[in-house]
Amino acid sequence: MSSQPVSVKGSGGAGGAPLRMLWPFALALAVAAFMHFVVGPNFNGTVVQVLLFAGINITLAVSLTMVNGFTGQFSIGHAGFMAVGGYVAGGLVYYLSARFFDSPQIAFHGGILSAGADYRPDPDHPLPLLSRGDLIMIGSCLAGGLVAAGAGYVVGLPTLRLRGDYLAIVTLGFGEIVRVIFQGTGPQVLFTKAQEMRDTPLHQLAWKLGGAQGFNFIPIYATLFWVFLLASITVAAALRLKYSSPGRAMISIREDEVAAQAMGVNVTRYKVRAFVLASFFAGLAGALAALSIGQMNASAYGFIKSFDFIIMIVLGGMGSISGAVLAATVLTILPEALRQFDSYRMIAYALLLIIIMILRPQGLFGIREVWELGPVRRLLARAGRGGSAA
Amino acid sequence: MRPMLTRRAVTRSALTLLLASATVFSLGACKGKGKGKEDATGPIKIGHYASMTGSEATFGRSTDNGIKLAVEEQNAKGGVKGRKISLITYDNQGKPDETVTAVTRLIDSDKVVALLGEVASSRSLAGGPVAQRKGVPMISPSSTNPDVTAIGDMIFRVCFIDEFQGKAGAKFILEDLKLKRGATLYNRAQAYSSGLNGFFVDAFKAMGGEIVTQQAFSDGDNDFGAQLAAIRDAGVDFIYVPGYYTEVVNIAGQARRLGLTIPLIGGDGWDSAELANAGDALNNCYFTNHYSHEDQRPEVQAFVKKYQSTYGSVPDGLAALGYDAAMLLFDAMERAPSLDGKDLAGAIAATKGFAGVTGSITIDANRNAAKSIVVLEVVNGAPKFRANVNVGP
Numbered sequence: 011m012s013s014q015p016v017s018v019k020g021s022g023g024a025g026g027a028p029l030r031m032l033w034p035f036a037l038a039l040a041v042a043a044f045m046h047f048v049v050g051p052n053f054n055g056t057v058v059q060v061l062l063f064a065g066i067n068i069t070l071a072v073s074l075t076m077v078n079g080f081t082g083q084f085s086i087g088h089a090g091f092m093a094v095g096g097y098v099a100g101g102l103v104y105y106l107s108a109r110f111f112d113s114p115q116i117a118f119h120g121g122i123l124s125a126g127a128d129y130r131p132d133p134d135h136p137l138p139l140l141s142r143g144d145l146i147m148i149g150s151c152l153a154g155g156l157v158a159a160g161a162g163y164v165v166g167l168p169t170l171r172l173r174g175d176y177l178a179i180v181t182l183g184f185g186e187i188v189r190v191i192f193q194g195t196g197p198q199v200l201f202t203k204a205q206e207m208r209d210t211p212l213h214q215l216a217w218k219l220g221g222a223q224g225f226n227f228i229p230i231y232a233t234l235f236w237v238f239l240l241a242s243i244t245v246a247a248a249l250r251l252k253y254s255s256p257g258r259a260m261i262s263i264r265e266d267e268v269a270a271q272a273m274g275v276n277v278t279r280y281k282v283r284a285f286v287l288a289s290f291f292a293g294l295a296g297a298l299a300a301l302s303i304g305q306m307n308a309s310a311y312g313f314i315k316s317f318d319f320i321i322m323i324v325l326g327g328m329g330s331i332s333g334a335v336l337a338a339t340v341l342t343i344l345p346e347a348l349r350q351f352d353s354y355r356m357i358a359y360a361l362l363l364i365i366i367m368i369l370r371p372q373g374l375f376g377i378r379e380v381w382e383l384g385p386v387r388r389l390l391a392r393a394g395r396g397g398s399a400a
Numbered sequence: 401m402r403p404m405l406t407r408r409a410v411t412r413s414a415l416t417l418l419l420a421s422a423t424v425f426s427l428g429a430c431k432g433k434g435k436g437k438e439d440a441t442g443p444i445k446i447g448h449y450a451s452m453t454g455s456e457a458t459f460g461r462s463t464d465n466g467i468k469l470a471v472e473e474q475n476a477k478g479g480v481k482g483r484k485i486s487l488i489t490y491d492n493q494g495k496p497d498e499t500v501t502a503v504t505r506l507i508d509s510d511k512v513v514a515l516l517g518e519v520a521s522s523r524s525l526a527g528g529p530v531a532q533r534k535g536v537p538m539i540s541p542s543s544t545n546p547d548v549t550a551i552g553d554m555i556f557r558v559c560f561i562d563e564f565q566g567k568a569g570a571k572f573i574l575e576d577l578k579l580k581r582g583a584t585l586y587n588r589a590q591a592y593s594s595g596l597n598g599f600f601v602d603a604f605k606a607m608g609g610e611i612v613t614q615q616a617f618s619d620g621d622n623d624f625g626a627q628l629a630a631i632r633d634a635g636v637d638f639i640y641v642p643g644y645y646t647e648v649v650n651i652a653g654q655a656r657r658l659g660l661t662i663p664l665i666g667g668d669g670w671d672s673a674e675l676a677n678a679g680d681a682l683n684n685c686y687f688t689n690h691y692s693h694e695d696q697r698p699e700v701q702a703f704v705k706k707y708q709s710t711y712g713s714v715p716d717g718l719a720a721l722g723y724d725a726a727m728l729l730f731d732a733m734e735r736a737p738s739l740d741g742k743d744l745a746g747a748i749a750a751t752k753g754f755a756g757v758t759g760s761i762t763i764d765a766n767r768n769a770a771k772s773i774v775v776l777e778v779v780n781g782a783p784k785f786r787a788n789v790n791v792g793p
Contacts, residue, residue: 055508226525305526
């Protein structure tokens with residue numbers, strides 16, 4: 011009931027709607043620029059590299075929250091969507107750059123936003139903010155996300171009509187199918203073989219993704235800017251979804267599917283929506299992962315990788331976006347921080363997880379967000395009063 | 401109502417992001433140290449990245465043992481340029497993303513002057529581009545995929561690539577066994593097997609031999625009767641089987657049952673204790689390999705003795721290659737005008753006739769190792785040293 015007047019007002023507001031639509035993007039841009047121009051140059055390369063993976067993992071954990079957290083379904087094929095996005099984007103960036111720039115080297119042609127943290131401006135050859143290479147990269151990433159979303163739709167539509175554990179089994183199978191398909195692709199055309207690269211038609215190149223050997227030499231475009239732009243947009247999208255009426259419908263499915271249906275919620279439609287949206291963001295994150303590692307290897311995207319993200323959202327609290335963000339960040343940094351324990355670090359890592367789950371079985375934040383926790387809420391309320399008084 | 405909601409939403413988002421960045425900083429800050437130049441008087445740092453845990457942990461551990469032995473030996477001799485060597489080994493769990501982080505950390509935080517790694521070609525292909533971008537030389541002990549050294553002028557290897565192995569097999573068959581008519585039997589679904597088969601056939605034909613038939617099988621095949629019958633009918637002197645030990649054991653047994661007593665010859669994929677399962681079926685069979693612990697050259701015997709007294713086991717090929725990679729690096733460091741990435745890479749590239757455990761190593765123009773290859777003869781399931789074969793680049 012309460013959501014109705016809001017939605018009517020929202021669609022009727024002439025000047026407010028676009029603004030409300032744009033602020034998350036503005037905020038995401040600000041965060042990304044801050045990470046790229048302030049954090050990047052002032053920190054050691056190791057920290058930057060870990061932050062890159064943290065940002066990618068935040069995107070993956072938050073997108074998985076949309077399925078496992080909001081709608082209460084259990085997907086264990088998130089790495090499969092990541093692999094789809096990564097292969098599509100990596101393949102497009104590699105072959106398109108080789109075609110467009112026709113260079114016998116690993117074809118990186120990015121601007122300042124895609125230049126790594128150790129880039130120092132060269133006064134003789136100033137880099138543009140965005141170059142043609144960046145446009146290819148952005149287009150390829152979006153293509154990767156869209157193909158992953160399409161795969162999500164194909165997988166989700168038949169299985170999400172069912173109730174229970176079917177999605178888990180189907181997504182597990184999907185991940186394995188993706189792996190086998192990419193391992194069966196043809197050998198990669200190397201950048202050193204310019205003639206072969208020029209002579210092979212693009213639709214044939216699309217199938218030459220390296221097979222069991224993996225797809226290598228993908229130019230490195232992923233920087234703190236792109237990674238945190240995506241992470242911030244994903245977080246903003248998840249937050250707006252959670253507090254919107256479709257989001258409420260999704261959460262009602264998690265709480266009680268029959269009751270939700272009785273209330274008029276189209277259960278299948280909302281499950282599929284959440285699943286496709288999550289696949290889209292997972293595909294984008296996979297694309298940026300490929301562009302930061304420079305390699306796609308299908309064997310690294312099995313269901314074990316999917317469990318990494320499940321651990322993150324369980325630890326953060328199923329359905330809590332801020333919990334997923336925190337857990338993804340901590341779980342990415344932790345193995346690096348534990349390096350001094352040498353080969354015992356994985357034991358230390360596992361022990362920490364076990365201890366946290368014993369102390370907080372509902373995850374760090376439960377199903378709530380950080381600002382909904384008692385102490386934080388009181389703090390916010392006090393700050394809000396102070397703000398209005400001044 | 402609405403603006404209120406929006407403002408709250410802004411606060412919420414901002415808070416989430418703040419929280420994330422706060423965590424990042426607090427955890428990141430403790431690792432933010434380590435800036436500053438490479439210390440010119442303290443020990444020289446070198447890095448090794450390997451899968452010390454995970455499904456391929458034995459590869460990483462063997463290699464690391466070999467490298468440690470080399471470092472100890474060099475330090476006992478007084479180090480390099482009067483400075484001690486200090487080795488930093490990081491585990492990558494056999495994962496590409498961990499590999500990138502480990503290599504970045506070795507270069508940016510630990511300031512190593514050179515890198516050793518990895519065994520698996522796929523991980524060398526993930527770590528190599530980082531080393532290349534940051535201008536730190538890297539020597540792979542045992543990645544045989546030709547693409548690895550194509551990454552750039554900072555990437556080297558001390559093992560042979562499969563092209564050399566195919567040539568060495570061909571040369572051994574023609575000159576040592578004096579056989580001229582052969583057949584091949586390979587796994588078409590496997591990059592290693594089909595690649596090596598192609599290299600061998602090309603080399604054997606170029607050297608004047610004749611390949612009568614090339615038979616193929618696929619992953620998971622257990623019955624090779626049809627292919628072996630075709631080979632028997634072709635009347636050849638030997639069969640080249642570029643596969644892994646699991647297939648070879650099966651193939652040998654079935655061939656002997658069909659009455660084929662001609663020699664089977666293969667590559668380093670045969671190297672395993674499992675060959676003992678074939679019993680005497682593999683007698684009169686040979687394979688090319690990186691090294692044999694029975695080789696009587698003094699370098700090999702000294703290494704085997706030291707390794708056994710330190711670790712209590714016979715060193716495998718990976719340990720020997722790890723040892724050679726480190727020793728070759730120290731040799732290049734000594735010759736290099738400085739330990740700067742470019743100077744050091746130049747010195748490694750200029751390596752000629754380095755006497756390693758796995759043979760005499762010369763780095764060629766493509767930064768691959770041109771070296772002698774060992775041929776082993778299987779005697780009642782145990783590989784015995786047979787010959788050294790030298791193949792020009």
